[in-house]
Amino acid sequence: MAEFGTDTISARIARIRLKMDEAARKAGTKRVWLVAAAKTNGADAVREAVRAGVDAVGENRVQEMLEKLGENAYEGAPLHFIGHLQTNKVRSVVGRAALIQSVSSLPLAREIGKRAQSLGIAQDILLEINIGREETKSGFLPEDFERALEEIAGIPAVRVKGLMAIPPATTIYSDGRRFFSKMYQIFIDTGEKKYDNISMDILSMGMSADYTDAIEEGSNMVRIGSAVFGERKQVPFK
Numbered sequence: 001m002a003e004f005g006t007d008t009i010s011a012r013i014a015r016i017r018l019k020m021d022e023a024a025r026k027a028g029t030k031r032v033w034l035v036a037a038a039k040t041n042g043a044d045a046v047r048e049a050v051r052a053g054v055d056a057v058g059e060n061r062v063q064e065m066l067e068k069l070g071e072n073a074y075e076g077a078p079l080h081f082i083g084h085l086q087t088n089k090v091r092s093v094v095g096r097a098a099l100i101q102s103v104s105s106l107p108l109a110r111e112i113g114k115r116a117q118s119l120g121i122a123q124d125i126l127l128e129i130n131i132g133r134e135e136t137k138s139g140f141l142p143e144d145f146e147r148a149l150e151e152i153a154g155i156p157a158v159r160v161k162g163l164m165a166i167p168p169a170t171t172i173y174s175d176g177r178r179f180f181s182k183m184y185q186i187f188i189d190t191g192e193k194k195y196d197n198i199s200m201d202i203l204s205m206g207m208s209a210d211y212t213d214a215i216e217e218g219s220n221m222v223r224i225g226s227a228v229f230g231e232r233k234q235v236p237f238k
């Protein structure tokens with residue numbers, strides 16, 4: 001599929017932007033953030049993505065994030081933390097990530113609040129919802145999340161900016177869309193309740209395989225890895 005000269009990170013990002021714009025137009029969404037999910041890609045690849053104009057870079061692992069921070073890989077774009085975060089690693093992430101997308105429990109939110117308070121800052125976060133009710137995934141269950149939200153609203157150094165979800169991997173097109181649309185409904189319902197200290201601005205959902213579907217269902221932030229950086233460990237065709 002790749003043509004010569006078109007299979008670079010910046011060319012991929014340009015193609016992704018076109019598809020994002022088309023999906024956003026269909027949904028009537030003004031602006032959709034493109035977060036490059038860096039995974040194991042190194043500082044040079046991240047810098048190329050930043051130069052090509054992604055809106056943010058997402059990291060899954062604290063250690064990798066710290067290494068790439070040391071190499072100034074993110075200069076020019078906000079850093080988001082998108083992976084599973086253990087409470088004992090909170091102090092490395094708070095204040096360094098502009099947005100922690102993957103806040104999946106009340107104890108984690110409290111720990112982030114403590115750390116942010118001691119730094120004298122407010123930390124922006126998203127709450128991760130386990131929309132597919134998968135045992136292997138973290139995140140609040142849809143029915144637990146409102147109660148948690150009320151408590152998190154009372155943590156002064158934490159600002160909830162919206163919701164994030166990683167729906168179950170499915171090959172059935174309509175199933176994927178159904179989870180996205182459920183998430184959008186929760187996002188809208190929660191926004192209408194107008195909790196103090198909580199704004200429902202961001203709905204982060206959609207990855208390489210399904211970002212156009214996610215945007216069409218109301219996502220305004222997609223996290224894209226392999227479609228930006230190329231498939232990992234792909235053996236070139238000979």
Ligand SMILES: *Cc1c(COP(=O)(O)O)cnc(C)c1O
Nearest residue numbers: 037060082207208223224225226
């Ligand atoms: C890896 C990852 C992504 C991107 O996945 P791709 O399929 O490579 O686009 C998005 N969100 C999270 C939380 C991830 O871990």
